[in-house]
Amino acid sequence: MSWSDPLPGSTREFSYLVKRYAKDSEYLAGPYALAMRRSELFPFVGTDLLVEGYPRSANTFVLHALKWSNPELKYASHMHTCGPIKYAARKQIPMLVLIREPRSAVVSLAIRENFRLDYCLEWYIRFYRCVAEQRNSLVLTDFSTATSDLKVVYDDLRGTFGLSLRRPPTEPSEISEVQQMVVYSNHRSSGGNVNPLRVGVPTQEKRDAVPKVEQEIDGSRRLSTLLEHCSDLYHQLTPCV
Template identity: 30%
Template sequence: MFYRPYRKLRYEIRCIASLHPLLYDRLARLKEGDADGPTRVTRHTGLVIEAFPRSGNTFAYFAFQSSQPECVRVAHHLHAPAQLVRAAHWGIPALLIVRDPLDAVCSFVQREPVVSLRQGLRSWIRFHRSLVRHRHHFVVATFDQAMTDFGSVMQRVNRRFATTFGVFEHDSGNTAACFRAIDERNTRLSGGVAPDESGVARPSAVRNAAKAVLKAALAVDALAALREEASCLYHDYAVQAGEDAGIAQT
């Protein structure tokens, strides 16, 4: 009876804590374990890759590591603004991936149905709004840029931070290899059982079919103000991503 409200409250507390580096660092230590799993930023980190959940973080991480001659210490998958704030303060190369808020929230709620659409939209806004004053300390890429031309994204990172990271060759073979590695990791973590399609970190026809229903629910008048705020934030970040990539914006 109390399990669902408890999980909603726990999620809200975690989201608020993730805005504050000192507080979140203590929580992040509890999530570390799997070699390719959530990893907090330290002074020894080579690169930070972060995003709101369901925004391409997993693909970006595997694409990046597959392109390096040796493993790089990457802070990733905590979905915490604090990661990028710390990177800015310490001068560590960092990449923020930003996805259209409606797509990101729908995908997230599919994976975490205990979170309401309103709560998910508020969280998306809070995540990105908290980073506005830091955003010129990291490279911004849109979800589409990361998922279709991650090599160009990493070229921007190298130019911005004078790094020499390997650049992903974004062809069908390398992309398929990344998705296989993601599926293998998910199967390993689930004890050899194929993961539920609602939660896999790759394109899924099952999720796409259900997403239309959630998008319709997000279109109600009661969420109009939140949608507008999220849309304005996304536009600003997308413009920065376009400017970083040398793309003219209209």
């Protein structure tokens, strides 16, 4: 299938639209998480830190790095939508949002989920418009910083929210431990079999799939225009990157 084709099956597409509406709502996202028996998705009472971001933006890596350092804290993460962000902002819950350069993030998501590209691009725009509205209530960290200098991330969280965080993993052996935590979480969520296109660490299979998807974006005026909107939003939120 082409990356611009509809999501396979009208039922699946309708299901995603319904879920998107629920998860984008500050008031429905919590009940959605409970209905899915995944309370860790939403910052309910007692949450110490919400970690959010567009998919494929180092969300899993940073979450497990924080768990490596501070396993006693209660985290919420991985709904990838506006509902938890709006709620955390209103309830003044500490919040870390990850952002990645849109071309890389969107291509990575399309490869991982076999989603059509316009859906992925519009998702990026919708998500980071919400982040822009709540910018003063959160710490925003770029993908490149999150994956290369966790000390900056931890210092920003300490300075903004007064969180008492122990040191981040920095040694190669410690980073390897965190990566193994990421792989294990993928194993658990997939029932033991991890597709190299879906695992939350770099793989050759993902690198090999990138050129075809990028060519499709470059060959479509509509997709290229959507990507420009994503890039404008990215540079608005990360002016120093």
